[in-house]
Amino acid sequence: MQSRQLTLRLALLGALPFAAFSVLLALGVRQIPWLGNVSELLSSYSLVIAVFMCGIHWGQYLQQNDQQFVNLFLVSNILTVLLWFAYLLIPVRLFLIFALIVFIAILLIDTRLLARSLITASYFKTRLIVTSVVGVFLLLAIYAI
8 A cells, every 4th residue: 555655656746847847837937047948848858757658668568478469669669769759850839749649648558458457457547647647737838838
């Protein structure tokens, strides 16, 4: 029980930069002294977290038997490269939309993993909560930019 609550708390702490940067953008704050442009900070953090989530799927793939419904190794690597290219090549607002789509796609993959008992219900619940929080704040930022 302690471990589940700690996992949720840490995951929500990871969502705090999404909340902070999105609220700042909604309030019209575009620069943070010594840190830089708020939308670029949000974009780079979104990239880091989305790639981290892809890495989790890669690890899950390596830990499973041949019962995978999708090659998580391949999908996680493709998403990682696409995220990186999108971060480098498209405007911030479009990148945040793309990152939101990737977060939703990763959650949909987790839904399938849960249905096959490859992840626990408590892990999925944490993912659902945190992805929902991140999604709401990304939508706020997309609207504010």
